[in-house]
Amino acid sequence: MSAHSSRQTTDHDEIRRWAEKRGGKPASVRGTAERGEEAGLLRIMFRDDEDLEEIGWEEFFEKFDAENLQFLYQDKTADGDESRFFKFVARE
Numbered sequence: 001m002s003a004h005s006s007r008q009t010t011d012h013d014e015i016r017r018w019a020e021k022r023g024g025k026p027a028s029v030r031g032t033a034e035r036g037e038e039a040g041l042l043r044i045m046f047r048d049d050e051d052l053e054e055i056g057w058e059e060f061f062e063k064f065d066a067e068n069l070q071f072l073y074q075d076k077t078a079d080g081d082e083s084r085f086f087k088f089v090a091r092e
Helices: 012-021 057-066
Strands: 006-009 025-029 042-045 052-054 069-074 086-090
Touching: 012 057, 012 069, 025 057, 042 052, 042 057, 057 069
Parallel strands: none
Antiparallel strands: 006 069, 025 042, 025 052, 069 086
16 A cells, blocks of 8 residues: 555544644534534644634544544655545444
């Protein structure tokens, strides 16, 4: 597998390391949480964004697990630069 191909994981430590290495913080999209939920749609926030609300990693992973998600990500771009590409996908 080449460095710019994508990988999938559910490992919390791997996800956290990937995000923090790139300056990312756990976040959710403002206004998307259901009643009684802390987090709505999950995101990794790399810069200030008024549409995102920073949340804690514990809260992030509670929602991640409850939604039965996988983290699809890329380490390097095709040019060899550090990649910030990621998305959340349903576990099969």
